[in-house]
Amino acid sequence: MSEDKIEITENDEKGLNFVEQIVANDLKEGKNGGRLNTRFPPEPNGYLHIGHAKAICMDFGVAEKFGGTCNLRFDDTNPVKEDVEYVDAIREDIKWLGYDWGNREYYASDYFPQLYDLAIRLIKEGKAYVDQQTAEQIAEQKGTPTTPGIESPYRNRPIEENLDLFERMNKGEFDEGTYVLRAKIDMANPNMHFRDPIMYRIIKTPHHRTGTKWNVYPMYDFAHGQSDYFEGVTHSICTLEFEVHRPLYEYFVKELADESYCPRQIEFNRLNLTYTLMSKRKLLQLVKEGLVAGWDDPRMPTICGLRRRGYTPESIKNFVNKIGYTKYEALNSISLLEHSIREDLNKRATRVSAVVNPVKLIITNYPEDKVETMEMENNPEQENSGTHSMPFTRELYIEREDFMEEAPKKFFRLSIDKEVRLKGAYIIKATGCKKDANGNIEEIYCEYDPDTKSGMPGSMRKVKGTLHWVSAKHCINAEARLYDRLFSVENPSKESEENGIDFRELLNPDSLKVVENVKIEPYLAEIAKPGDKFQFQRIGYFAVDPDSTADRLVFNRTIGLKDSWEKEQKKA
Secondary structure, three states: OOOOOOOOOOHHHOOOOHHHHHHHHHHHOOHHHHOOEEEEOOOOOOOOEHHHHHHHHHHHHHHHHOOOEEEEEEOOOOOOOOOHHHHHHHHHHHHHOOOOOOOOEEEHHHHHHHHHHHHHHHHHOOOEEEEOOOHHHHHHHOOEOOEOOOOOOOOOOOHHHHHHHHHHHHHOOOOOOOOEEEEOOOOOOOOHHHOOOEEEEEOOOOEOOOEOOOOEEEOHHHHHHHHHHHOOOOEEEEEHHHHHHHHHHHHHHOOOOEOOEOOEEEEEOOOEEOOOOOOHHHHHHHHHOOOOOOOOOOOOOEHHHHHHHOOOHHHHHHHHHHHOOOOOOOEEOHHHHHHHHHHHHHHHOEEEOEEOOEEEEEEOOOOOOOOEEEEEEOOOOOOOOOEEEEEEOOEEEEEHHHEEOOOOOOOOOEEEOOEEEEOOOOEEEEEEEEEOOOOOEEEEEEEEEHHHOOOOHHHHOOOOOEEOOEEOOOOEEEEEEEEOOOEOOOOHHHHHHHHOOOHHHHEOOOOEEEEEEEEEOHHHHHHOOOOOEEEEOOOEEEEEOOOOOOOOOEEEEEEEOOOOHHHHHHHO
């Protein structure tokens, strides 16, 4: 562990959240030799979600802010649910967010020998015993917050017998569920976690790192604080559900620590988000049952899902900074997350033309074989972002929703005898349309004013509407996946619990619509690579999906240009 001391100035303390203030005070007081070492301890039993992103930003961020270090430690104490796939995915997500743990990658399994030796020591000191009751019996004897628990009939088993049974547990002589090792603390303690908590249980599933070496595995409450101590962690920052575990954390840590060095647990509020779930177990259900296309489905709140959808690390960090860290649980609006990605992509995304629901527009007074080149701005929010060329021809595609044969007064798009501007090109006036046998519009006819080309004197003439378009002759076909919120209710967890509804029944049936005949401008087809982000003019922000091929581009809608969801829900 590093012995470097960190100096704190008055400027360092300005604008700190409460966790950072605690850390700053500890450093000023010289605790732990003036060191700062945090850790991020994910379980490798699933993919990280945006709630974990908040914890990552705290654990790595506070270390960065005060010049300390942050360890990555996998809490791999349950081989039944763990997989190397999850380990690799967790590493990738943290690095994508912009954080690096250097050479400080650890595993709880690194400390299995020390934890086992500590358990033996506690047995010898009469502080732990082997219990052979069922899980149901142990739970029943724990009592309630207002009534004391009942001591196990095996609580006063002789020390030598406890040692023999525990060693045989680890040798694999007993079946899972037959024996556990419990700490002997206080069955009447008002804190339920002190009522002889389980320290070890038998698991015979091979471990992804240690194989079949161990048949007993430590529980979180026993392993976590000791692991912090073994690797020199000074501040163990976690979410509020662990606040009631803190006294037990301190109880076990003090079996190792002294006044020269002792890790400190601090809790903050977890991230809860509207229209989604943060339960890894329920997210796993969605994946296993095929209700989503995988952990990286762009509807999922997983970091890899958000990445595939087109979110940026900066947008997620900005969102986390906006909601902040407190001691109070809250349900954060997903609209704020969406605002963060709009704000970020508005600055960085290249503007391009794509028509999602195309209908043909024919300019009847434009020469049939003529092709003009229009210069389109790449991003008005960026200086020196430049322009790109876009072909303009007699036949174009526009959005079907941008035309009405007979339009209401406040419809400022295209209608018969009304004018609009084609973005970056000319002003046109609709003169008629052609319909199929079912009354669906097949073609729209219009005339253009040649004096109104962008950049020419006549271009200053004002009209109320501006439409995006692509050349019918030059456009490329692509696929768009229009993603929306995963659940149709604001708080699916609460709705499910209070009304006895299976959470899967609350999934939004319109969370994905696939459009296969999107018309995109040739410039976009030329430059788009998986992961690239664009603003489709007047539609929204889109990211190129990894499913894209040389012959077929696939775009995921990251977010629309405006948030219409809440207004629509109020109308409904």
